[in-house]
Amino acid sequence: MTPLAWFLAWRERRRLARIAEAAERERAAIIRAREARRQKHMEFRYLDGDLRNATCRALAAECGRRWGM
DSSP: OOHHHHHHHHHHHHHHHHHHHHHHHHHHHHHHHHHHHHHTTOOOTTHHHHHHHHHHHHHHHHTTOOOOO
């Protein structure tokens, strides 16, 4: 492996870690929003698709894959 390959692999791992952290924050926000809406007896099921996409994005980034490109 060349030094450039090491750098590119490091940069990709760092990028995927940032994506995973952002997706986890988004998941937490969606879960809080669902619970708040559920407590107020409002619609909350429409958030399920957003939650599923955020979960898939986080899992893919943790596994070193890209999601939704």
